[in-house]
Amino acid sequence: MDDKKRMITLSAIDVFQQKGIEKATVSDIVKGAGIAQGTFYLYFPSKLSVMPAIAEVMIEKTIKTFHQKMNVNSPFIEQLEKLVEIVFDYTNTYRDIYALIYVGMGTNRQLHEWERIYDPYYNLVGDILEKAQENNEIRQQLQPKHTAALLIGLIESAAEQTYFYDMQDDRIAQQKKIEVLDFAEHALLVRNELR
Amino acid sequence: MDDKKRMITLSAIDVFQQKGIEKATVSDIVKGAGIAQGTFYLYFPSKLSVMPAIAEVMIEKTIKTFHQKMNVNSPFIEQLEKLVEIVFDYTNTYRDIYALIYVGMGTNRQLHEWERIYDPYYNLVGDILEKAQENNEIRQQLQPKHTAALLIGLIESAAEQTYFYDMQDDRIAQQKKIEVLDFAEHALLVRNELR
């Protein structure tokens, strides 16, 4: 991505997190990026059109985190646990941003781009599932990439629900993680020899 | 709910659906409700504070649909199918509204109210799961209400993913429904006679 475009996008993420969805302005964004008001429009045709770029950066970050934290050679069950950890983590941190992207792209009729943007993420998790299939750790009938989408959706929604409760209470989050892990394991029939 | 408050809420739902999230104005809402501009503020302190009321109405609608379409005496597997149908249906119809509620309540620091509002919904599905447990149709270890939340989250996110794609293509939706159903059945160990 063009360097200045990236600066704008990163600043936008910052601003949205600090000011919240309603109060963020282009003026704030350009200030954060250290450029002039007009320069913004050299890189993005409108305010909402930053959204896909933001989404891309977010996914990029997520994938980077994956590669850092995930040991692809560890048993699938451990990778699944890690997945839950990671998804809960970024959902909590970036909840507002995700809502924003969702609304912003929806308004802009760009929602279909979401598919393209999430694609590498689904592929990443899909690959893990595929390898788990080869190792006979999960059911053979599962279509890896489709299942990846369901799995990510499940965990993300569980993470979001955690924040309907008091965010401070970490025990609720831990409990939720255990439950979603159990749910997912059965869905995928992980370690079915254990039952 | 107070009659006039309800009128405002219903009109707000309409306006948000028609005009989209960004373009809806209080002026439109009061016009739809047949009241004066100022009257709005007798019932709601601000534009965004209608959100919880909208959420309540939406959940109310959903629950009503449930009672209409769901045969509580049919086998659990059929009820699950119905659940998927219903969730996909309202997600498709009210996708924008849900996004709006989410953002609106988040912005307003009212997200915790979501818990209270979703509660009857989780209870409804929780009851179904509990009965299924009694009939030995699903795993006994599952905590019904918690599982209900996960299940609803799973199906909703699957539905959302579907409608990020071309909404017209019904085959994709059908395919997604089958996948999520399969995923959920295994998670709950519904067809345990097969194993």
Add this chain to the structure above:
Amino acid sequence: MDDKKRMITLSAIDVFQQKGIEKATVSDIVKGAGIAQGTFYLYFPSKLSVMPAIAEVMIEKTIKTFHQKMNVNSPFIEQLEKLVEIVFDYTNTYRDIYALIYVGMGTNRQLHEWERIYDPYYNLVGDILEKAQENNEIRQQLQPKHTAALLIGLIESAAEQTYFYDMQDDRIAQQKKIEVLDFAEHALLVRNELR
């Protein structure tokens, strides 16, 4: 004055002092008076029409203070000192109210009423001057009532100027009082024995 009309007026004074000129509303006033919104309009045709009533009450208060603090038999010079004290005191306390009355009556084309309202005040001070003339304490050529108006204006404006400075600093106020007293004494030729 009608009891309820008085209640409204007193509440209005309170509200204006607490909320300031811009923020005071009829709603606040009726709340303070313990009556309903509509009742206000049974006693006053409009919001601004309370102003003369407020002015009247203010003058009434001032005159009452005079009768309490002023010894009409003491030498004129002492009465003048007292006058300065009193005027500084009420100017400081009710500066906002006076500004409000001024603007409110000006807007309403009721400014001529000011004459009628201030009249008893001018008479009061005029009487003091007249008696001082009889006692040969001030110049004989002075027209008592006209001079009263000038004198009051002089002291009020001096008091107002005090508040252009830091209001906390009492020494400035004391200094100003001494200066205005000296100014007035010479204007009236009070200490004629000095010449």
Add this chain to the structure above:
Amino acid sequence: MDDKKRMITLSAIDVFQQKGIEKATVSDIVKGAGIAQGTFYLYFPSKLSVMPAIAEVMIEKTIKTFHQKMNVNSPFIEQLEKLVEIVFDYTNTYRDIYALIYVGMGTNRQLHEWERIYDPYYNLVGDILEKAQENNEIRQQLQPKHTAALLIGLIESAAEQTYFYDMQDDRIAQQKKIEVLDFAEHALLVRNELR
């Protein structure tokens, strides 16, 4: 002063005079200044914050008038007469504006700025008094600048009192001028040869 800021200020004075205190709108002001609505807010943070700028322009005008009409070499008594003329004149013409400035700055907690703004005015009159002292035309004990403030306050309040009455009646104004002049002369001990 920045050219555009000055345009806005001048237009604001116009609008306040024509429309009166309550009815003046920012929209009117910008129309008069020939600029866009938003431009106003590049120069002033709010509607009321124009007040100090208005006050500055008013004082500027007054001082200019002084330099035109006042012969600094004429006897003090004539300069005092001129001072009364000028103060009565601008008080009559700009009565509304002064009330507005007073209220506006009071509301805005900017009243202390008044000191800075009036300062050159007090200095101007203070200089006249100082010179009169050198010429032994007034009492030596007087502190020139402080006395200037009292004197201006006296004359302004006298002028204001005049214009609360029927403004058309010029005889009342003339009478008041004579009285205030007499009052001031004695206060300053002008014409001390007469005593």
Add this chain to the structure above:
DNA sequence: AATGAATGAGTATTCATTCAT
């Protein structure tokens, strides 16, 4: 490419006033 002053359409919110009870 970059700037940032200027634009002006757009809207939530307020509050004096009314009127059916």
Add this chain to the structure above:
DNA sequence: TATGAATGAATACTCATTCAT
């Protein structure tokens, strides 16, 4: 007389976008 829910006109202020430099 008294009420207070309902009214709706009126307006300050915001901010995405433009364009001359």
